[in-house]
Amino acid sequence: xxxxxxxxxxxxxxxxxxxxxxxxxxxxxxxxxxxxxxxxxxxxxxxxxxxxxxxxxxxxxxxxxxxxxxxxxxxxxxxxxxxxxxxxxxxxxxxxxxxxxxxxxxxxxxxxxxxxxxxxxxxxxxxxxxxxxxxxxxxxxxxxxxxxxxxxxxxxxxxxxxxxxxxxxxxxxxxxxxxxxxxxxxxxxxxxxxxxxxxxxxxxxxxxxxxxxxxxxxxxxxxxxxxxxxxxxxxxxxxxxxxxxxxxxxxxxxxxxxxxxxxxxxxxxxxxxxxxxxxxxxxxxxxxxxxxxxxxxxxxxxxxxxxxxxxxxxxxxxxxxxxxxxxxxxxxxxxxxxxxxxxxxxxxxxxxxxxxxxxxxxxxx
Amino acid sequence: xxxxxxxxxxxxxxxxxxxxxxxxxxxxxxxxxxxxxxxxxxxxxxxxxxxxxxxxxxxxxxxxxxxxxxxxxxxxxxxxxxxxxxxxxxxxxxxxxxxxxxxxxxxxxxxxxxxxxxxxxxxxxxxxxxxxxxxxxxxxxxxxxxxxxxxxxxxxxxxxxxxxxxxxxxxxxxxxxxxxxxxxxxxxxxxxxxxxxxxxxxxxxxxxxxxxxxxxxxxxxxxxxxxxxxxxxxxxxxxxxxxxxxxxxxxxxxxxxxxxxxxxxxxxxxxxxxxxxxxxxxxxxxxxxxxxxxxxxxxxxxxxxxxxxxxxxxxxxxxxxxxxxxxxxxxxxxxxxxxxxxxxxxxxxxxxxxxxxxxxxxxxx
Numbered sequence: 001x002x003x004x005x006x007x008x009x010x011x012x013x014x015x016x017x018x019x020x021x022x023x024x025x026x027x028x029x030x031x032x033x034x035x036x037x038x039x040x041x042x043x044x045x046x047x048x049x050x051x052x053x054x055x056x057x058x059x060x061x062x063x064x065x066x067x068x069x070x071x072x073x074x075x076x077x078x079x080x081x082x083x084x085x086x087x088x089x090x091x092x093x094x095x096x097x098x099x100x101x102x103x104x105x106x107x108x109x110x111x112x113x114x115x116x117x118x119x120x121x122x123x124x125x126x127x128x129x130x131x132x133x134x135x136x137x138x139x140x141x142x143x144x145x146x147x148x149x150x151x152x153x154x155x156x157x158x159x160x161x162x163x164x165x166x167x168x169x170x171x172x173x174x175x176x177x178x179x180x181x182x183x184x185x186x187x188x189x190x191x192x193x194x195x196x197x198x199x200x201x202x203x204x205x206x207x208x209x210x211x212x213x214x215x216x217x218x219x220x221x222x223x224x225x226x227x228x229x230x231x232x233x234x235x236x237x238x239x240x241x242x243x244x245x246x247x248x249x250x251x252x253x254x255x256x257x258x259x260x261x262x263x264x265x266x267x268x269x270x271x272x273x274x275x276x277x278x279x280x281x282x283x284x285x286x287x288x289x290x291x292x293x294x295x296x297x298x299x300x301x302x303x304x305x306x307x308x309x310x311x312x313x314x315x316x317x318x319x320x321x322x323x324x325x326x327x328x329x330x331x332x333x334x335x336x337x338x339x340x341x342x343x344x345x346x347x348x349x350x351x352x353x354x355x356x357x358x359x360x361x362x363x364x365x
Numbered sequence: 366x367x368x369x370x371x372x373x374x375x376x377x378x379x380x381x382x383x384x385x386x387x388x389x390x391x392x393x394x395x396x397x398x399x400x401x402x403x404x405x406x407x408x409x410x411x412x413x414x415x416x417x418x419x420x421x422x423x424x425x426x427x428x429x430x431x432x433x434x435x436x437x438x439x440x441x442x443x444x445x446x447x448x449x450x451x452x453x454x455x456x457x458x459x460x461x462x463x464x465x466x467x468x469x470x471x472x473x474x475x476x477x478x479x480x481x482x483x484x485x486x487x488x489x490x491x492x493x494x495x496x497x498x499x500x501x502x503x504x505x506x507x508x509x510x511x512x513x514x515x516x517x518x519x520x521x522x523x524x525x526x527x528x529x530x531x532x533x534x535x536x537x538x539x540x541x542x543x544x545x546x547x548x549x550x551x552x553x554x555x556x557x558x559x560x561x562x563x564x565x566x567x568x569x570x571x572x573x574x575x576x577x578x579x580x581x582x583x584x585x586x587x588x589x590x591x592x593x594x595x596x597x598x599x600x601x602x603x604x605x606x607x608x609x610x611x612x613x614x615x616x617x618x619x620x621x622x623x624x625x626x627x628x629x630x631x632x633x634x635x636x637x638x639x640x641x642x643x644x645x646x647x648x649x650x651x652x653x654x655x656x657x658x659x660x661x662x663x664x665x666x667x668x669x670x671x672x673x674x675x676x677x678x679x680x681x682x683x684x685x686x687x688x689x690x691x692x693x694x695x696x697x698x699x700x701x702x703x704x705x706x707x708x709x710x711x712x713x714x715x716x717x718x719x720x721x722x723x724x725x726x727x728x729x730x
Contacts, residue, residue, distance in 0.1 A: 173598065175592070176593060177592050191577060192556075223542070227542050232541065252544055253544070273611060
């Protein structure tokens with residue numbers, strides 16, 4: 001198996017945003033392209049809740065990444081020109097330290113003893129990777145969904161660290177509708193008897209709870225319009241199990257089932273819970289009471305905010321609020337709403353619409 | 366305890382729309398007002414998924430009904446003028462026969478041996494009550510949500526039985542987004558080990574599964590706009606259980622919990638599953654392939670279609686489609702979109718907006 005993944009191991013104590021600390025920390029990351037002699041071409045890419053650091057293929061790992069069409073030679077974020085860094089989020093389970101990792105103090109998995117995770121911690125951890133790579137200043141930070149939140153947190157925690165910001169289908173604060181959806185996903189996982197208060201056996205995790213939570217995720221990530229066009233009222237034609245009055249009948253049910261089964265293989269349930277909660281807790285304006293004040297401290301001089309019309313998890317009005325809060329005399333802000341029908345997931349799917357907007361941002365000399 | 370509930374017991378076999386039959390049937394209903402000597406003032410009111418037949422208070426039962434502000438003397442559906450009939454849906458558990466009832470053939474509860482339930486069965490069962498009350502022709506049929514579907518089914522099954530139709534936040538066919546949400550609710554209930562393949566003890570039902578499904582229901586019944594205004598990011602301030610990293614923190618979480626706990630006391634899980642599925646299966650146009658053709662057969666001469674702007678479970682575009690399909694040279698169709706922020710539930714909550722629209726329909730001489 002190929003891997004382009006590198007690990008940064010930090011032995012120093014890492015203070016968490018809401019208290020507690022990690023005595024040491026691993027951070028998995030990948031890079032593409034080369035850092036220029038002037039060290040001015042680095043792009044830090046934050047991921048959504050579930051991906052690894054493998055955003056795109058490379059010579060070392062030819063398997064397609066989660067944003068394959070966006071990152072690479074000749075792609076919108078052109079790795080012939082830019083040095084791109086993607087970090088597996090702190091709290092995740094693809095090489096970075098998280099609740100599934102061994103707590104070096106106890107020699108056992110962290111599980112629910114892992115400190116409360118915040119988006120700010122994800123941003124701070126990524127900054128450790130940036131520094132370790134010798135990058136003093138970033139061309140830009142970019143992220144979609146939770147990754148956009150992380151990019152915003154980065155710009156408030158390190159207001160002078162980046163010149164550009166690209167926030168896609170993101171938000172400066174979690175709103176109650178999205179909190180409700182995520183809270184219910186977490187409760188579904190925790191209600192699976194196999195979750196066992198977080199103490200499930202690694203080889204026997206709460207798969208059913210994870211599948212149901214994933215289905216709710218998929219419902220919140222796509223759109224009614226897309227599914228009406230794609231599935232309509234088509235039936236699978238599959239026979240139900242004998243005696244199962246409520247088996248899969250409609251195509252949309254089969255679609256959700258297939259995605260849920262595919263997803264849960266790789267993701268640790270406790271990590272999912274922590275990452276999910278970190279989004280609820282996120283509010284850029286928490287300290288000063290004002291998102292605009294917080295973002296005003298950043299020296300970012302170019303910002304791009306993109307939303308998808310059919311996204312109801314991170315809806316367009318939140319993108320508009322964010323773009324307004326980013327307004328500053330010393331900053332150029334572009335706000336783009338795309339008529340994509342794939343809802344929150346549009347940035348992963350509707351590449352024909354997203355590519356040119358991202359390319360325009362990164363094409364600038 | 367007061368009750369205005371009456372029971373119609375039918376000993377004749379009732380053929381179900383998709384096969385199977387009930388050897389006998391109970392139907393619980395309430396009435397308000399008096400049938401006129403001309404028998405031309407009867408209004409048949411269909412309920413949503415969860416209510417009983419108790420739509421409004423009366424002398425016999427002063428407790429407020431689920432549509433208290435809409436039905437009664439001096440109310441929009443004025444019971445000094447109209448004879449209003451509300452039937453507990455077939456398949457439900459508030460006096461009408463459903464999966465929780467005893468199958469007279471076996472002497473045991475129907476549970477999953479209950480035949481597949483369709484919206485058409487709910488409409489046909491209600492028609493039995495109408496006939497038993499001596500009503501030959503209805504002034505109108507009215508319903509919201511599943512009740513609107515039932516009203517549409519009634520008008521296609523009995524095209525000459527009613528002069529008026531009021532369909533609120535309803536749909537002529539279930540779309541895949543709503544199917545996905547309901548399918549997941551059902552799977553959540555069925556995943557509760559206590560559901561036990563439908564064979565739970567009546568005194569020990571799958572409460573947790575029902576609560577989680579109810580929370581998903583609440584999320585789909587309200588709107589992001591309402592919750593943003595109502596809850597924002599307010600915290601409960603409640604202490605978590607010791608060791609519970611994921612307890613209720615935000616007000617919106619406490620709100621969902623309170624509603625879920627309140628709901629599940631009264632509702633039988635198997636009945637919920639059957640009623641929920643009946644909505645997925647509903648498609649007026651199923652037989653001829655065309656909703657407009659089916660609705661064109663009805664002699665309804667006045668139709669009112671109402672939608673709420675923020676309803677994403679039965680969205681405005683579906684109301685618009687329905688209103689268009691109802692267009693007919695011999696029919697007056699009014700289509701109203703209300704700017705209510707309470708989503709699908711608006712018809713139960715935003716009475717100041719809904720009352721005048723309904724009143725205008727029923728005020729006509």
